[in-house]
Amino acid sequence: MRIPTYVRRSLLVGLIVSTLASAAAFAQSKAAPPKAKPTYAEILATATPADWRTLDLENTLYMDLASGRVVIELNAAYAPAHAANIRTLVREGYFDGLTILRSQDNYVAQWGDPEADSAEPGKARAMKQGKSSLAAEYTRPIDSKLAFTRLPDIDGYAAQVGFSNGFPVGRNPKTNQTWLAHCYGMVGAGRGNDDTSGSGAELYVVTGHAPRHLDRNITLLGRIVQGMPLLSVLPRGTGALGFYEKPEQRVPIKSIRIAVDVPAAERTNLDVIRTDTRLFTSLVEALRNRGGTWYKVPAGHIELCNMPIAVRPAGGK
């Protein structure tokens, strides 16, 4: 098959891993072949239970669409006020029955209340305990207690880049700031021109090449752990900025719920690869300079937004 091979950014392992593990074991049983550089998949197959973490149920959202479930992990370390407000809005049922309003090619999909800015009284969906305005959480102070696995390579948008508990982040030691980065699948809180005009009631997800120029300009608060294809294939809106021009083009959201509030039998239990381990460092190196037979020239580099964060059913089952 004449194809470029690749490891998907959010790779659901399981069968694939076991197949590759068998292949690797078989290769090792042969007598003294030249020691090939292990591939990403081969290294991932060696992960132990300690290399995975289970998603925190209180910081996991399920957005259920007719096409399936999108699983979102909130980041309460980088955007505590937004994460808390979203949890409040979710528990009020604020999002249930709202719609995806916008899909702009190679950029973002966005959902929320189409009448949020309506001047007509009673048009906009009411909030109960949720807040309609929050202080920006574009950056936060660097804190030694906050995990950070730095990537070894340069980045054009930040002095340092790496991962903090599975999230892509930038850092600037000179300003003591760190921030979440706009990689594929990252979720943020839309805002107007005013820094305090966002609240998390209107959310967007990056569906194209990383718009890193948005970093430090808008509050990111989570990432999509599973279900990106349900959003990335949405028809592009033909209005300005990819907004759907006709209400019937909008995609209904059945509900958004917090995982801990969902009956255990209805949960999507997932493990995510830890990013503060030796295994993760090996995975990074496997993609910086790829093994296998297909690649001819190693990149010698990995860009922040090209590093996949592996996902599997909880417990590897």
Added chain:
Amino acid sequence: MRIPTYVRRSLLVGLIVSTLASAAAFAQSKAAPPKAKPTYAEILATATPADWRTLDLENTLYMDLASGRVVIELNAAYAPAHAANIRTLVREGYFDGLTILRSQDNYVAQWGDPEADSAEPGKARAMKQGKSSLAAEYTRPIDSKLAFTRLPDIDGYAAQVGFSNGFPVGRNPKTNQTWLAHCYGMVGAGRGNDDTSGSGAELYVVTGHAPRHLDRNITLLGRIVQGMPLLSVLPRGTGALGFYEKPEQRVPIKSIRIAVDVPAAERTNLDVIRTDTRLFTSLVEALRNRGGTWYKVPAGHIELCNMPIAVRPAGGK
């Protein structure tokens, strides 16, 4: 509207430009406002006819799907043998009635003959004059006669990056090599493990975050100038690497034709912004440090694959 604003990568201007031009003119007629940094759209609105080039009909392909037309510009400077072979295959009607076989989320869509590798005689679609194997065209020598507008910023995958006649490219003066870069919308020739196993009969397009680690490992030969959303929203295949598991999931290609062979009335005549002009340099700067009221922190950087190449109907009509 609480939204991150953005200029689309392949922005079809026209009405938008004229609206912005009026707005800019209006702003200038007011007495002594603080001189705001012009935005990308404002600069683009000042483009003269000399800032645009018309697509070369001999190097433009129309891939017609049931959903519409995809316009592809071939790059005969970087991949002359592949571009020539694809033109031969197109004129043989090789692609007509074949299908899109693969759509892998955040990576590529791919089309060609599903039976290309079939061992069964007569299964694979026959080629007449087209070649089924070509020498790789991963890189080419730097040539002072080949246009190159260098971006001012660092890049992790190449010593230098910039644009050559509208195409994103990398360069390494030490090795005297230059190459096309895997940005969103770039089209390449799938291959197996062997460097000569590609021919252009099986094509892929980047539909996700730029997989720049593929640079110099596979032959890129063109880019999609218009119609990306027709490919980027295709349902993701559920087989390995995003291949469609059932033949009926594949997306039929009505035809691929060279623009010059298409009756004038059926052509999609497009202009593309030139990348060797002062205007283009100003457009780059407008996105490195964005004007307008929305952005709070300028990026001070633009990544190669985040630079849009504007497109408009030929002649601006």
